[in-house]
Structure formats: C-alpha cells, structure tokens
Amino acid sequence: MKQWDQGARLWARVFCAMIVTLFFVFPIYWLGAISFKTAEEIFAYPPVWIPANFNFHNYFVLFRDGEAWSIWNSFVTASISTLFAMFFGTIAAYSLVRYKTGGNHLGIWIISQRMIPPICVVFPVFLLFVAWDIVDTYTGLIVLYTAFNLPYVIWMMRGYIQEIPLELEQSALVDGLTRWAVLWKVVMPMAKSGLFATAVFTFIFAWNDFLFALILSRSDVVTFPVKVTGYFGAQSSLWSKVGALSMLGVLPMIFVVGTMQRFIVRGISMGAVKG
C-alpha cells in the first residue's frame, strides 16, 4: 500500500515537472518552429503548430544576405571582451583577496559599479567613444563590455580565489616561484572551473547586451539583438528572420545549460550560492 502510494506521488511529481518544463520550453520551441516555417505557415490562421518541413531556407537567407554577420559581430565582441575582462578581473580579484588591497571598500565600490543601469551612462559613453573615434568598431564594444563585465568578474573570481588554500601558494613561493609565477602556475589552475564558469557568464552578458550595442553600433558591428529588433519594421515584420536569427542567438545558450549546469547557480546568484 505504501509502496503504491510512493509510486503514485512520484508520477504526480513527474507529471507536474513535465507541465512546468513544457511551459518554459514552449516559447523557444515556437521561435524555433517559426524559423523553420515558410511564409505561408507563419502567416496562417489558425496557427500552424508544427512546420511541415524542416526547412532551413530562413537560415540560408540570413547567411546569403550577410545578415548572419551580426552573430559573428556578437561573437567577436563577446569573446574578446570576455578574455580581457577575465584577465584583468582575475588578477585584480587576486590582489583584493590575497593582499586585501584597498580593504573592503575597494571591493564594494567595484561591485557597485555594476549596479548602474546602462541607460544612465550610455550617452556620455557614446560621446567618449566619439571622441576616441571607436563608435561602430569592434574596439568600442570590446572596451565597453570589458569595462562593464569587470566588476562581475572581480566579484566572482574573488569568491573562487578565496577558496584556494593559501598554503598552496606559499608552498610554491618557498619552492621558488615568483609571485607572478604563483598566480599563473598555482592560482589559475586552481581556479580553473571558476574561471571557466565566470567566463561563460561574462560571455553571456556581452552576448545578450542590447542597449549599448544599439547606441554604439551603426552598421559595421551591429550585434544580433540589435538586428533582431530591427526586423520589427513598420512595413514588413520579418518574422522568419526574427525566428532564424534569434535561434542562432539562442543556440550557444542551449549548449551552456546543457553542459554547465552545476556552475550556473553560482554564476547567476553572483556567488551568493555556492553550487
């Protein structure tokens, strides 16, 4: 009797879990479905739930017309800025942790920089970038994303570095390494998974950014979110392109949740929960 009871409850839970999962995945399914639909299917009433063919035409069009380039722009700016932010952020975090540089205040000040809404600073940043002549360049967006993500990287890496036993570093110092070498040969390998997880999130933030890219790009470095919003034009809503380009933007994220689950909770909670 009790056995049966437990079994029933398990199935009830699984059922609930499936309903919930359906709710969260369906919109993305719908987006994907649109990206494979023909124009007739997209503008059919009642809506077509499953496209008749697995049709890559909408993607083909994006690539043929060079509009998929916006994905490349997103990739270049997000990945290079991630490298910079990770490098400068990690060494800064090391300094904060090991040498208590600037005491507690410097750390608080740095993380508070992340709190400022982009909309508040984007105009002055725009003027600054005009002065430097880096509007609509990779350099511009990379500099911006690096700066914008630095506080996050420092904050997160601070947490990860704090977890590295001090004795490891001291042992290496005694064994004959310089401080710089200790950082590279001991701290970095020890913080490897933290570095990786933080880098992925840094990448995501830059990849998903809209407002900065909207203001600071013109034509050469338009990123995919900016491009997607552009498709909701006045005279033709290019739903097929919205669907296909958005899906291209979602794909890396599917990979992220597929492979990085155990790091995600710490990444999004800014270190509040250690996964």
Next chain:
Amino acid sequence: MSIQSIVRKLLIAASTIAVGLSLTTLEASAQSAADRAVEAAKKYSGTTLNVLYEAGLQPLDPKNFTGPLWEKLTGIKINVIEAPIDQLFTKTMQAHKAGSGSYDVLNVLPNQMPDLALAGALEPLDKFVDKYGYREELQKIAPVYRDNQMKVEGVIYGLPDDGDVLIMYYNRAIFDDAKNKAGFKAKHGYDLAPPKTWKEFSEIGQYLTDTLAPKVYGAGLFRQPGLAQFMFQERFRVAGGKFFDADTMKATINSEAGISVFKGMVEDNKYMPPGVEQWGFIEPFSAFLAGDIAMTISWPPVGRWAAGYGKGTEALNWIPETKIADKVGYALPPGGTPELAAGFSFGVASGSKNKEAAYLFSQWMNSEEISLKRVQLPYALRDPFRTSHFSNPEYRSRWSNAGDYLDVLKAGAETGLLDLSLLQTDRYEEAMRQAISRLWAQEDPKEILDDLAGQWDKLTKRIGLEKQKRVYNDWANKPNAYPK
C-alpha cells in the same frame, strides 16, 4: 526550391539587363540633371558615401541597383547603412550631436525635417541645387511633395523622393456584384461605388458586413495608434477641424470635428473584422489580398502588390499571395484629400565630410530618369512622386489597370494633406497616439481629446509658444495643410 532558384536566376539576369539598359539611356540623353550629377561626381571617385536608409525593403534599391550603378558611373562607393524607421531620427541626431560625420546622405521623414533642420543636422541645399542646375527638375516633382517635403522656412533641406499617400483600395468583384449592387441601392438609395464621404464609407462597410460576414467584411483599416493617427489627422481635417488656433496657438483638437471623428472611428470598428483595434500595416493588407475585406486604405505599395506586381520576387516572399490580382480598384479615400503619411526626402548631413558628393548622389537618385526606374523596381517601397512617373507609358502598362492606379496617385499628389509638422512633432504625435489607444480602450472621446488638447498646450508652452506658432503658421499656410 528548384523553381525558386530558377526564378531567382531570372531575376538576377533581368536586373543585369536593366543596369545595361540604363547605361545606354544615360549615354544617349546628354546633360540631363542625372548626367550633370555623374559628371561632377567623377572627381570624387574613390571615396565612399554612407547612406542612411530605413531597414527592410528600402535599402535593396541602393544595395542592388542604384548603388552599384553609381559606383560604375562615378567610382564613388555607396555604403548603405540600415536602421529601423524609428531609429532613423535617433541615428541622425546622434551623429549630429556627436559631430561624428557618420552619414553623408540621409533619408528624412518630412515631419522630422523641421527638427533636424533647426537642430542644424541638415545641410541647406540651395547652393548645390543652383550649382548643378537642378531647380527645374525639382519643380517637376508632384506639387504636394515638392511644396511640402523640401523646405523648412523657405530653405531647401531635402529632395522629396517618395510619393507616400494613403489611397483607398477596393475589391471590384464585390462592388461589381449585381446582387450587392441591387441590395445596396434598395437600402440606401444610391449606387454601390467607392465612397466619397465617410458617411458613405460607413454605410457601404456596414452593408457589406451585414450581407457577407464572416466570409467578407466591409472594410479593415489601420488601428494601431501609430498608424491610426494618420487616419485621424486626415479625417479630422476633412471634417473641417483645425489643429491649433492660428492666433493664440491653443490646441483646437477637441473641437466638435475632433469629437465626431473620434466617435466615427469607434463606430466604424463595428463592421470591421474582430480584433481590428490592433491592426497595423500587415493585417489589413493581408486581409485585403486574401479577399477578406472589401475596402482598405493604405500606402501605394499595397495597390501594386495586390495587383500582383513583383510577384515571385524573393524580397517579397513574406507577402501573402494575392487572390484578387485583377480585381483591385483604386480611389481616393472619402473626402478626396488623402493623407500624405510619412514619405522620405533625401537630405545631406551637415556633418558629412563629403557634402558635395552626397548631394550629387541625391540629385542623381532623385532625377527624372533614375527615379523613374527606382519607383518601378518590383520590390521598391519608393512610390511614384513625379508628374512624369504618373504618365509614364511603361509604368502604366505594368498591369491591367496600372493606369487607374497612377491616376489616383496623381490626384492624391494634388489634393493630399500634409502630416502635421511642428517643432518636436514627435511629442505631439506621441500624445495623439496615446489618445487613440485610450479611444480603443472605450474611454469617452471628449474627455480624451480635452486631455490631448491640454497636453499639446503644455508642450507648446515648454517649446516656446511664439517659436512654435511661427512654425505652425508656416506649415498651416502651405496649400495642402488643410483641405481647400
């Protein structure tokens, strides 16, 4: 797939031929405005012009057709930069405020021209127009566009380049149907024909819905606030309304005319398809092509596409297949004074580092011969705007009743009403859009319009009453600001 690719190849071949043809015609006619522009531009060979265009279909013209041709003729490269329509103003001003010289040639919406000109973002063009002898050809642009989308306070800031006007389209199969005709005449005592007044429009719409719904509804119109405000502006003035008092500059939008138009707009929704309140551009357009509505009012491309012009063009594959290709009727909307909704002029950015070349490109694009080809591009969104476009035999033979189409556009180009254009028009329009969404939310028309008038007065006060009054009267005194 294979058929599509064949079609595409054919299209590519066709456009190659088109380029070839245009080259020969250019050589044949000596010293036209286009030729002068090309001749003068050759000294800038090797430079690049950044041209700001509305994203979507618009840029296909400079990207696929005129851009390459211009480069071939002058050696000047055309770099098309796209921005969604609501970003055009932002991007233009942003570049101006920053002094970055990001753009050379601009697409300017007429009602934004005063702001851009007074903010100093646009280059005055008179000197270039004279230098390159373009005044004469500029005069040949259809009157309303010429007189109203070119100058701010007497100075030329733009070359009007788009014959945007809201024309009425009706399904002739329904209007010619004997049963409908007889039934309508029996009920209302006059013939079933394209309506001349809004009263007739309502009666016809109601009658057709009553007899044919849910298969066919009498009409479907723009109802999204952004587009519906164009329809309101038109109907308000047709009903005799004035936006402001010319002396006190007080808003008079809440006059009797305003209230009755607002009430009429709500009433009309009743015979339109369910959900019409949300209709933007696509919905009435696709419903009309599908034969689901008997009448609609929209921009000129709808008239072409409904007739099947440009069918099979890849760029237009998002357009639903027309089921009424040979049944499209064209007429001026009720009142006979269509709204010249939006449209584009070419302007030259004041911050451009290559203003002369930018102007020359604009002149070339805008010239008789080049513009004639551009307005005929199947995927073009540029609508006929020159007297010569309307009478062009080639264009008039594009489909069975293309002549009717061009005649109506021509008539519209004479009687069309200008969009309200003030300093910071957008703020006034914003308030108007807000009022319309309240209208759809079933609020009381009078109350909404009183609020709207209050908001407008406040805006006027902030911007400066005298300054705004000058701009308004400048606009209001144009021949097509109000119906004659």
Next chain:
Amino acid sequence: MITSNSFADKLDQERWFKYFLIAPAVFIILLIGLYPFVKLILVSFQNITMFDNELSYQGFIHYERLFDDDRLWESILHTIIFTAVALPIELILGFLLALLFLERIPYKQVFVGIILLPTVISPIVAGATWKLMFDQRFGPINQVIAWFAGHEVKLLWNIEPALVWPAIMVAEVWQWTPFMFLILLAALSNVDREQLEAAQIDGASWWMTFRKIVLPAIMPVMFIALLIRGLDLFRVFDVVWTMTKGGPGTMTETISIYAYHMAFREFDVSYSAAIAFLIILILTVIVVAALRRMEVSR
C-alpha cells in the same frame, strides 16, 4: 642585508605587486564607469537640448523640471508597480518549483536544464518570442485560450490596456522565474537535514518547520536573489522595448524607456542626464537600505 633594486624585484614585493595587479581593472572601470558618471552630473547642470548647446552652468533647472514631469513620475510608478508585481510572482513560482524539484524526480538534471534556458537567453530574444506568441492572429496564445473558451478569441495583447502589462509580465516572469527557482533549489538543498529530522522528531508541524528552520536557512540567499532581481526589474528595458517600446502611448513606459526616449528621441540631453542621476540616486538608496537590512538581520 641585501636590497633589491631591479624593477622585476620591486614588482615581486607585495606592496608593489598588489597595485600592479589591480591597476588595470581600476583604470578601466574608472574610465568607462566613473568618467560617464561625472560627465552625467556635469551635463545635467548645462543646457544641451536638440536645438541648444549651452555649456555654461545653468543651476538646477533640469532638476526642477523633474518635479513637474508627469510622464516621468508615471514611468517611475509603472516601474515600481512592475517590480512590485513581478518580483513576488517570480519568488513564489520559483519557490514552488524548487519544492517540486527538491524531491526525487528521474532525469532531474534534464528538466532543470530545460527550465533554465529562458534565463540565459537574450532578453531581446525573450521579448521577440513573446511578441510572436502574443500575436492576436498568428500567435498560439489566443489559440490555446480559444480551446479552453470553446470559441474564437481575439485578445489584443499588444494594445488593450488591461492586457498589455500582463503580456509583458508573462514574458518577464517566464524569463526570470527559473532564476529564482534555481537559486532557491540550491538554497533548499543546503538546509541542514539533521535539523529537519530533529524537528520531525520533536513533532513540529510543517508550517513551524518551514518558519523556524527552512526560512531562516534560505533567507540570506533569498534576500540576495531578490536584490539582484529587484535591481534588474527596476531598470528593465529590453523586454519592454521589444514588446511595446513603452506603448501603447506611454502606458508601458518604464523609467529606463523614458530615459532612453528623452535622451535619444528628444535629445533633451541635459534633462535626460538629470533623469539618469535621479535613477542612480533611487537605486543607491534602495541598495544601501537593503544591505543595511541584510547586515542587521545577520
């Protein structure tokens, strides 16, 4: 005593090394973080508008305007209501989900992974997706409602004042409930098993166990999650921008959308700087108050 002189040796001394490490990051943050902030304050005392470019000191004229700007206060009100509604919904849904997944479920990781997806995608994509979902004619939402209603429905999600906020809210809640869910799931999993068992033996009710053991244990984490999300909600831009651009009218205008509008549509640059400063001020007050509370509760 041996003294070291070379640069490399100096660098290797603690006091130089630590500054050497932190200097680039601080420099970049100062440049892109602090400079714009200072510039912002500067501009807010000048008078730069679409037509004017007055760089002299103008006093507090733009700050005075703030008080007289109904649209601004409406947008702030929208933002506050939006935050105040979305945040508890996300919290409660996230918590319920976490409770569900706290129990044994086969292939739990797969479920959790799929549920997480919305949180990591671009808010622009989320907005676009829901815009398509909510389309009154070609979107599936009205269709699904029609199934339940038994007749055709034409709910105007993008225009009807009563529906447009709920539509945005659904998109926002859809995207961020998984965030709360994941954090609370982790927090709940970390609740001390022995304490729970002890409570069970002591005969505590479910409610008492929750209030006296579970809640205090997850409180710090929950608080941070609420803070992070609260700040995000307060500056929400992308989703609203994609779905309504603040429309119809200014009905869904949030503070960020309004600030954008004033800066990049009206080019009322100085005034928008004053707005930006106001936003930063409000956020600072919220964060400081929140952190105080957190410290007190510790």
Next chain:
Amino acid sequence: MPNLKIDNVNKFYGDVHAVKDLSIDVPAGEFVVLVGPSGCGKSTLLRSIAGLEEISDGDIVLGDRSIANLAPRDRNIAMVFQSYALYPYLSVYENIAFGLRARKASDDEIKKQVDWASELLDIGDYLKRFPRELSGGQRQRVAIGRAIVRNADLFLFDEPLSNLDAKLRDGMREEIKRLHTKLGKTFVYVTHDQIEAMTLADRIVLLRDGVIEQIGAPLDLFERPKNIFVAGFLGSPPMNFMDVDVTEHGTSMALPDGQILSLAGTKISGKIKDGAYTWGVRSEHLSKITETKNTVRAVIDVLQPTGSRTYGTFFLGDCHVVSELEAHDVSKEGEILHLAVAIDRTSFFDPETGSAINS
C-alpha cells in the same frame, strides 16, 4: 651546510606583538621543534624564516647571509605544510618535481631526484596518481618528498602531522625522525603537540606569547622544567599541581586536604624554605603501595582503564589529581588507596612567579 641564527626577531601585527625579541641559534643538522599553545608565535616564527611573513625587527641569518629581506624563493629552504599543499591538478611526480622545475632543473636531474625521494619515502608506486587518489599518509609523504628533492639548506615543517589520524601520526613521526637522520639536514619543526616535540626534537623551543619559556633537550625540559608553564605543557596526562605548605624547616609538607607528607630523606629535605608552594607531581610518580606510612590517601573518584595502565582520578581538597596505576590496582570507583610519591622527581614552584625552586 649553514647554521641558522635567529637574532632578536620581533613581529608586530598592528598592535599585537606576536614575536618578542626572539633569538635562537640552530647549529647545522639539528632537529629543532618549536612548540607551544596556539597563538604562541611558533608558526609566525616559522613563516618568517620561510619568508612568508616579513619580520618587523631583528635578523635571520642562514650561514653567512641575512635572509630576512629575501623573497622566499631566494632563501633556499624547503617547507612542508599542515595541509600538505599538494597541487591537485598535478600528478604526484609533478608535485615532487615542482620546486625543481621552478628552479629550471633539467629533466634528467628532476627524474633522478624524484626517483631518489620516492624510493626513500616509499611512494614510487603512485607517482602517476593525483593527490586526490591518495590517502592522508601517502599525501604526507608526497609533501615531504617535494621538500627533500630540493637539496635545501633548511627544512621547515608546519604542523605536518596534525591532519593525520592518531595511528598514522605515530608511524609518520618515526619516519620523519629517520629521515632527519638520513639526510642530516637542519629541521625546524612546528607543532602544538608535546608528544611530537618530545619524540622528535634534538632540542625543544617552548614558546608562549611570543617569548621563549625554555629551550633545551626534551628530557631536560621534562624533568627540569623552568616554570609551571613548561611543566604543565609537557607530559600526558599533564602534571598535577597542588598548593602545599612546607613546614618544619623543609622536612614536611601539608597537602591541600591537610594530609602531611614527610620530606625527610629526599633530595629537597631541608633545602627548601618553609612556606607556600605549588607542587607539581606527574601522574606516573604516584604508585599504589600496601603500607600507609608517608603516603597519600586517595578516594578514587573516576577510573579510566586504558588496558596497559589505568588512570585513577581523586581529589585532594579542591585539587584534582590524576594518578597512573597498574591495570588492576583498582577495581571500582570509591575505593580508597594509599599512594607513594616519588618526591625526588616532583617539582616545587614559587606560587607567585611560577618559577621552579632549584634544589
């Protein structure tokens, strides 16, 4: 091989004076153990020698050069840490080779050294494994291996055994001692465990509050503690202390509960002034006898048999006393025993200053 000379070293942490004017000379090859309760400054001192802390004042000299201002890597010392500080991402082989690689040794040299160390420490079988795959004791050996391959001038051990369980600790202790003998190098070893200190050290440095309480050979300290602190620190169970009154010209004393013991015939008899003293007796110096003369009468309160011996606790007045008895000396709590005291092996301390009374 150089001597280590610690010369008037001071260390401040802000206002805290952690090491006070400390001087120690360590001849080459000696095994010195720094011992003391936590916070006594022993670790600070060790880390100062390693260069992980900067000293505030004084000097540290290794051979003929001052190393006080050198970076750790320039001091040519090796150190074994409490947590072993093995690099989890490196194999055992690479862990041992780490210091050699840092010093740019050739691959051949490294291999030679690692093989030598692994054979010495009997870890040759798991050179390819990673630290997480090793037991605590094995990790400890690797940590030691990493230190000894370097041919350092000085070996520092920072509580290396404290993370091991009791059994392993005994074994490793022995091995470390053997290693010292084999290598013949100078070892400075920090522990808080007096047994380690006793068993390993050539010389113990007993620290308290940054000051040396006593320095000397283990048995010296054990048998001739300079003060109550030293006496109490060394030995397990700890020395029993009680307040006594010496009377009759140093020939008799009164225990806290009034019992009288005669000092006659002992070394101290007559050599100590009458008065109040703190008397220290180790538990093994109390033994059960059948006669009752000049014995301590004890009512056993708690019995703790360990197998070979049995600890019997009793009270003299308020003083809690532990005696170490034969396994079967007592059968149950409450029994009354007579205990003989080996008075010659007990210590008298000045109750005011705590210093030992030299007899």
